Each structure stands twice: as structure tokens, then as C-alpha cells.
Amino acid sequence: MSAIDELSIPAPLQGVAEKYWQQLLEMHKQPETLQPLRKRAVPLFALSDFVARSCIQEPELLERLLGSHLVPEQPDYADELDKLLRDVSDEDSLKCRLRHFRRLHMVRLAWLDLSGQLPIDEALHQVSQLSDVLISKAYDWCYQHLSERYGSPMLDGRPQPMLILGMGKLGGRELNFSSDIDLIFCYPAPGETSGGRKVIENQQFFTKLGQKLIGALDSMTADGRVFRVDMRLRPFGDSGPLVTHFSALEDYYQEQGREWERYAMVKARVINPDGQYSEELRTILRPFVFRRYIDFSAIEALRNMKRLISQEVRRRQLSGNIKLGAGGIREVEFIVQTFQLIRGGREQELQQPNLLSVLSVLKKRQWLEDQDADRLAASYRFLRRTEHCLQELADEQTQTLPDNEEDRLRLSLVMGFADYNAFLQHLNDHMRDIHCQFQELIGDEQESHGSKDASDLHDLWTLPLSDEEAHSLLEKHLSAELAEQFWRALNGFASDIRQRSMGKRGRETLDKLMPWMLAAVLDKSEKPTTLLERLLHVIKSVCRRTTYLELLLENPGALAQLVRLCDASPWIAEQVSRFPILLDELLSPQHLYELVPQDSYASELRQFMLRIPEQDLEAQMEGLRQFKLSQQLKIAAADITGVLPVMKVSDHLTFLAEALIRQVVLDAWQQMVQRYGRPHGIPEGQTGFAVIGYGKLGGWELGYGSDLDLVFLHNCDSNADTDGPKPIESRQFYLKLAQRVMHLFNTKTASGDLYETDLRLRPSGNAGLLVCHMDAFGEYLHKEAWTWEHQALARSRFVFGDDSLATTFAGLRRSVLCLPRNKQKLAAEVREMREKMRSHLEKSQGFDLKQGSGGIADIEFLTQFWVLSESHRIPEICYWSDNVRILESLKIQAVIKPEVAEQLTQAYLAYRNAGHRFVLQGQPAIVDSDEFEQMRDFVRGIWEQTLGRADRS
Numbered sequence: 001m002s003a004i005d006e007l008s009i010p011a012p013l014q015g016v017a018e019k020y021w022q023q024l025l026e027m028h029k030q031p032e033t034l035q036p037l038r039k040r041a042v043p044l045f046a047l048s049d050f051v052a053r054s055c056i057q058e059p060e061l062l063e064r065l066l067g068s069h070l071v072p073e074q075p076d077y078a079d080e081l082d083k084l085l086r087d088v089s090d091e092d093s094l095k096c097r098l099r100h101f102r103r104l105h106m107v108r109l110a111w112l113d114l115s116g117q118l119p120i121d122e123a124l125h126q127v128s129q130l131s132d133v134l135i136s137k138a139y140d141w142c143y144q145h146l147s148e149r150y151g152s153p154m155l156d157g158r159p160q161p162m163l164i165l166g167m168g169k170l171g172g173r174e175l176n177f178s179s180d181i182d183l184i185f186c187y188p189a190p191g192e193t194s195g196g197r198k199v200i201e202n203q204q205f206f207t208k209l210g211q212k213l214i215g216a217l218d219s220m221t222a223d224g225r226v227f228r229v230d231m232r233l234r235p236f237g238d239s240g241p242l243v244t245h246f247s248a249l250e251d252y253y254q255e256q257g258r259e260w261e262r263y264a265m266v267k268a269r270v271i272n273p274d275g276q277y278s279e280e281l282r283t284i285l286r287p288f289v290f291r292r293y294i295d296f297s298a299i300e301a302l303r304n305m306k307r308l309i310s311q312e313v314r315r316r317q318l319s320g321n322i323k324l325g326a327g328g329i330r331e332v333e334f335i336v337q338t339f340q341l342i343r344g345g346r347e348q349e350l351q352q353p354n355l356l357s358v359l360s361v362l363k364k365r366q367w368l369e370d371q372d373a374d375r376l377a378a379s380y381r382f383l384r385r386t387e388h389c390l391q392e393l394a395d396e397q398t399q400t401l402p403d404n405e406e407d408r409l410r411l412s413l414v415m416g417f418a419d420y421n422a423f424l425q426h427l428n429d430h431m432r433d434i435h436c437q438f439q440e441l442i443g444d445e446q447e448s449h450g451s452k453d454a455s456d457l458h459d460l461w462t463l464p465l466s467d468e469e470a471h472s473l474l475e476k477h478l479s480a481e482l483a484e485q486f487w488r489a490l491n492g493f494a495s496d497i498r499q500r501s502m503g504k505r506g507r508e509t510l511d512k513l514m515p516w517m518l519a520a521v522l523d524k525s526e527k528p529t530t531l532l533e534r535l536l537h538v539i540k541s542v543c544r545r546t547t548y549l550e551l552l553l554e555n556p557g558a559l560a561q562l563v564r565l566c567d568a569s570p571w572i573a574e575q576v577s578r579f580p581i582l583l584d585e586l587l588s589p590q591h592l593y594e595l596v597p598q599d600s601y602a603s604e605l606r607q608f609m610l611r612i613p614e615q616d617l618e619a620q621m622e623g624l625r626q627f628k629l630s631q632q633l634k635i636a637a638a639d640i641t642g643v644l645p646v647m648k649v650s651d652h653l654t655f656l657a658e659a660l661i662r663q664v665v666l667d668a669w670q671q672m673v674q675r676y677g678r679p680h681g682i683p684e685g686q687t688g689f690a691v692i693g694y695g696k697l698g699g700w701e702l703g704y705g706s707d708l709d710l711v712f713l714h715n716c717d718s719n720a721d722t723d724g725p726k727p728i729e730s731r732q733f734y735l736k737l738a739q740r741v742m743h744l745f746n747t748k749t750a751s752g753d754l755y756e757t758d759l760r761l762r763p764s765g766n767a768g769l770l771v772c773h774m775d776a777f778g779e780y781l782h783k784e785a786w787t788w789e790h791q792a793l794a795r796s797r798f799v800f801g802d803d804s805l806a807t808t809f810a811g812l813r814r815s816v817l818c819l820p821r822n823k824q825k826l827a828a829e830v831r832e833m834r835e836k837m838r839s840h841l842e843k844s845q846g847f848d849l850k851q852g853s854g855g856i857a858d859i860e861f862l863t864q865f866w867v868l869s870e871s872h873r874i875p876e877i878c879y880w881s882d883n884v885r886i887l888e889s890l891k892i893q894a895v896i897k898p899e900v901a902e903q904l905t906q907a908y909l910a911y912r913n914a915g916h917r918f919v920l921q922g923q924p925a926i927v928d929s930d931e932f933e934q935m936r937d938f939v940r941g942i943w944e945q946t947l948g949r950a951d952r953s
Contacts, residue, residue, distance in 0.1 A: 146208060
């Protein structure tokens, strides 16, 4: 459709358009002047709520548009905005005019695009150019006004700029109609300002500049916002400085840059270029992004990213998503960027951020055949046009096909189709073609089902067999007794499933899946009925979610892994039953058993969370839980296969918890600062907040079901106010921060809570403040704390916070643990506390590995006693917080004999290992009374020598 006057509006949309037109007439001061414009305006009101509502919100907008702006040629955005901002003297006016300017030109672009006057390539370019100008002019204004107060940030006698890297589609000049913008801020070098009323460091200047720029663009006002600004792609994400100088940026990417950051940097572009500095920045980034050699490792890295995206689509139950789904926009990007990352180091033509430009190079150089390149370009344009139209309907960031008839009709009409089904058929053809090319280049190879014949098992599941017939069939595989048990379990499941509401597709998928699953059970397990029952529990949990049944049917490797893991551990089977999203982790066996390095959980979590919109707090909480569940499953998989010893398992679970604690605190911090501002005196990149881990977290000994014993501290002036629009006292700020942290931990989402947390070890326990000043904490420990609180301190360590807080806490902990104590009194108090604990917690028959006499708790109390009684003369023994290294220190410092330390360590690890296995088997950590007898006797003997008579019950 070539001109807006030629649009023929279907009847269902005429009423919508008429309603909007009447609202506009009511809002306009001189409605009679609008009548000549009706013929051109009403059809667009029918097609776009955004166009209609914008004209109603700003009634003069329609006359301005139709008067001079509705031509396809791009206006001089920079000149127009310069004139508009010339007399702006305050930030509120700046925000207002930026938003009005954005609205005018986005309505213009939507109008031209929806009426078929703007090719998609030009539409994407104009949206990107408009965005560049809005960002650059807002930056210029903020820079100038900051310089008036602080002077200019200098380098070699000249002012230096803050360069703004546009990432993603903004960097590629192919920005969506309604998109957030991913930015990274950087500047040439440290130093200080010159020429202002107050001299500050360059880092402070550029941090303030970045904050003001984000506020100018992102803050929500009565006029809306210009863009949602996402800064999470910067070095270290939300925990990193807002602005980074070139040297630090170079160090980060050389030492810590990850594959996904290479992928992101392919599209990086300086929005506000500044001569030599822009080229210097490109020189820093180029070696990281484009390797000098042909780099085929990029394929596997992109394959991993695609796998994560596919998991996200399933987890969020996204359907009809033209960006992330199979054959979507992201797969085109992966195809093109695969060539860029592989060959870009040698072929400079590939070092450009625009996708279609690179695609033409691939065609010219015959890296893609002409026909494939042309089909890919046509499909990409079709998808981008569809995406553009979807977002022009309501100015919302969406890539999901509409589920209501009104918007389906609009989309079909704008895309030039007679009806929605015709459009959908055309769309599916394009996406199929893209996915086929993606699979040929990047896609994973699928395993086939095992060779075991499942035909007789197909009869077992699908035919109405008598018990005798079923037993006869199963006795080809099992003994008569086992066959009877197996059939009883299967038949009971079949009866249950028949009562459940399942769609036709789901039942057909289940009927195809079950024979293969039965074959795998009979082929692999020594306890087939037990394994079958575990697997059927999983199938029951997903029987109404056909996507997961199809996942297991179409991915034999995933089914094989499910069988293997459920056979090894009922705990894993229960986890998968409760959280079926874990089935996604089974798709790639090599990744299932490939653990994240212990020091990389934080960066892996950061990458995972980048896919979730920052403003969607509910999705953010769910994402944290999904990350924990998936990593926990990987650890368990490595555990049951013997890849990890028990201490390494605890290490991984502990580092995983630390990464999640860090992310939770940073998320809570961002939310609080956004509302109340920063506490006085807390610089950018710091929080003044610390998390102390006690117990198993403090001792690097977390298990799969462990809760977190935490204490929250801060070191800010409690009476000072925050610097935000709603200032509050710092003590209130940190209290609200702690409450928010607890909310993020404890809220139950579809994936449960993140961790159970226990704050009872804070000063005064449940009666005390949720967060305590570091000085008050130290005073409490020195003057008021009970002996058992000092014992707990021996198992504590700094888990999150600023370096200065870590140093302060380490000194405080050491000073308390090194206090001189009366040994006899201490022994009596430790013994009394242990007896109270046992009387309350040991209720079992047999030997309780944790609480039983001669068990784990006795060893822990012994080490704590030695630390508290001897640290005043040998401070080295209080450095570590885990029992194994405490015992090693006690041996080295000759506090206890070497053979005592070694046997206590052996007993401690033996108990922990056994308890660990019980958890994976879903059983309590209790053994027969005669097990570990020699170890228990030894521990009790040391207890009696050290603390007095042990209770041998």
C-alpha cells in the first residue's frame, strides 16, 4: 500500500479510529480546523494506538506533522534539536523538550512506515539517527552545564570527552522502533578538572555526567521517557563503575573479557565521535573482538549463547516470538556475526556493525552463496518490518505476535496481506528458511535414540493389555517378581494420566515418548521399578506442558541424561519434578557436566541476567532462582558421576551462593538508590554495606539444601541523609536495603525462593536491628555477646562488600577471637551449649552424623574451643573459618598433636561425605549405631580430654 489516502480500513477498526478522532476533537482548542485533516489522519488512528494517543496528548502535533514533516526524506535532526534546546537552562526543561522532540519524530516515522512510504532499511536508519542525535545533544547539554560548575576534565592541556558506545542495534544503526538502548561510557584518562568553581577528579566528573545523561533520557516524567537506558553491558555490569577510562577498559577486556562480550562488541559504535580519542578507543577494542587468526571457536561460543536463549524462550513460555524463536531475528544475527568473529581479524570489510552491510560483503566474497544471502536478507527485512509494525502499534518493546484479533488485523493490513493466516504462512516460510541456514552453520548435532528395540514396549504402553499379557511381555527383560512390580507402577501411572486434562498434541507426544523411556529404564537400571517411579513423577509434573514432552522426545540425549540422573539420585528427580525448567539443562550433555570455574559464577550470572529486562523485577527474581537451580543441577551431575569430591562440591555451592548474594545486594541497592539517592559519603562503585556469612556459608561447607546464616553491616554516618529526590536518614536507608535484600531472597516465585535465610546471629538475635553499624557490631561482640556468639564468629567470614569494610571486619573478628579467656570457664560454657543443642536436636535412633555423640557438631565445637582458648597467644589459628583448615592450623602451630588433627579431619570429612550422599538419596543423615564406631570413639575421647566427659547416648 503506497499512500495513506488509499487505505481501506476494515469495519472492525473503523470504530477504533472514530473513537480516537472524537477524543482529539474534544482536546483541541479549535476542532473545526482539524476537519480537512480527517481523511489522512483517521486511517492511521485505526492502525496505531501510539499515533492516535500521541496526537490526543499533544493536539497541535497532527497539524505540525501534516503541515511540514510527513516526507520520507530524513530531516536535519541535529539542527532542529539545537534550536529547540538553545534557551534551555534547567534539567526539567531539557527532559521536557527531548521527550516532545522524540514524540514528534517517532509519530512521523510510524506514520510514514505504516502507510508504506518508508522502506524498512530507511526506517531503521532514521530511528537510529534520531536516537544518535537525542543522545548526543543531551550529552552536550549535560557536559556544558557540569563544566560551568566543575570545569573541564583535562588531559595534556585540553578538555577530554566522555565517549558513548552504542551497543546492539543502536550500534548497528538498525534500532527498533521502541527499544531500550545499551550504552557503555568511557573516557581517555584519569586526572582532574580545571577552570570551574570546584575541582574534582575526572572519574567523579564523568560519573556525574553519566548519571545526568541517563536521567535526561531514562527518567519517567509526565511526558514519558526518551529511552530506557541499559548500562549492564559495561565492564563488571551493575557492580562496575558507571564510567571507565581507556586503560582500565583495555585491562578488563584483555584479562576478563568473555566470549559473549566479544559478540556484543561486534556492534559497538561511538555515538559521539571525537577524532583521535575515537580511533584510540577502536584500537583498544579491535584486538579483543577480532582475532588476528581465523577463529572457529566463535561457532561454539555462539552455539552456547543460542542454547541459553532457547532455554529462556522455554522458561518464559514465549510463543510467537519473532526475535528469539527458531528462525527469528537473533538467528540471522548469529549467522552474520559468526563470520565476523571467525574472519573479522583478517577481513576488515567484516569489521562493521550493520548487519545488512556485512551480509552484502559475505555475498560478494562468496562466503555465503548468492541465493542463500539473498534469501537471508529478504527474510531479515521481513522480520524487521514485522517487528517495527508490532512496536508501532503502541510504542511498546515487543517481538511477540499479537493474540487479539484487532492487532492481528492491523498487522496483516500493514504487511500487505488479505488476512492474518496468509501473513502467518509467509512469516513461517521466512523463519523456516532462516532456521535451516542457522542449523547448517551453527546448530547442534542431535543424538539418535538408542538401538534398543522399543516395539514391544510400544504395545506395553498403548495397548489395553491384561496383567498376564503385560507380565509376559516384561519377563523378556525382567524377572517375574520385578515384572509384576514394574507393571503395577506403569499401569497406575497410565490410569492416572487418563484422568488428566491433556490436549491431543500432548497425548500423542506422550505416546511416542513412553516406549523410548521404558526402553531406557530397562536397559540401564539395576532397580528398574524405582527408576520408573522417579521418572513417572517427572512426567506427571510436565504432562500438561507439551513443550517439555517434545523436548524429551526430540532430544534423545536429554532423555538419556534424565534417566541417568534420576537413576543416581532421587533428590535430582525431585528437583526436576518441582522445577521442570531444569529439563533444558539436559539438552547438551557436554555442558551439563562442564562446571563453571569457581571464580566465574558472578560473571556467568551477569551474562544470564542480561537477557532479562532490568525494569521487570519479577522476571529478575525468577531469573536468579533459575540460575541457581540450573547451576545446582550441574554441580549435582558432576557430583554423582564422581567428577567432584565432597569438599569441591561444597566449594562450588558456596561460590554459587556468593555470586547470588552479590547480585541480590546490587539489585536491591540499585532499587533503593533510584528511590532515595545514595547515602552521604558513599562513592560511586561502593555501597557501604557488608554481608557476613556464618555457619556453613562461613565455612565454605554449603550443601544442596543449606540455608544461609547472614549478618548485615554498614559503615555510613547513620544521621546523614541520602542525596535523592526523597532523602531519608542513612540508618533508614540501610534498614530498607536489608529488608529489600530479604524480600529478594525469600519471595516465592514459580521457581521457589532463592535461599532460606537466617539472621538470628545478628546482635540481640530476632530482637535486634536487621542491619547494624560496624562500630556497634564490634562493641556488642566485645561487651555483650555470649560465648556461643564468639563460637559462631569463629565460623564467620566476609562475603560481600567494599574492600574497606572487609579490612575493618577482619580486624574486628580477629580482635574478638584473640581476647584472653579463662580456659576452665570457657570449657564449661562450650560443653553446656553442646549438651543443650544435643538435647534439642538429636531425636533419632541410630547415629545422627551431625548431632550424635562423636559426630560433626562435636568436632566443630572442639575446633571453636581451641580457637577461642588459644588465639590470644597464637593469632594465626583464627584466620580460617572452615574446620579443615582450622584443624590444619592447629596442627601447624602445635596446639594439638598432628595425629589428633589428622584423625579429626578424617572423621569430619567421612561424616560430611556420608551426609552428602544421604541428601542426594533423599534420606536423613542417620546411620546404624555401629557405623563409624572407631571414629566416634576417637572423637569422644578427644572431647573428654579437652572439655570433660562426653554424653555417649
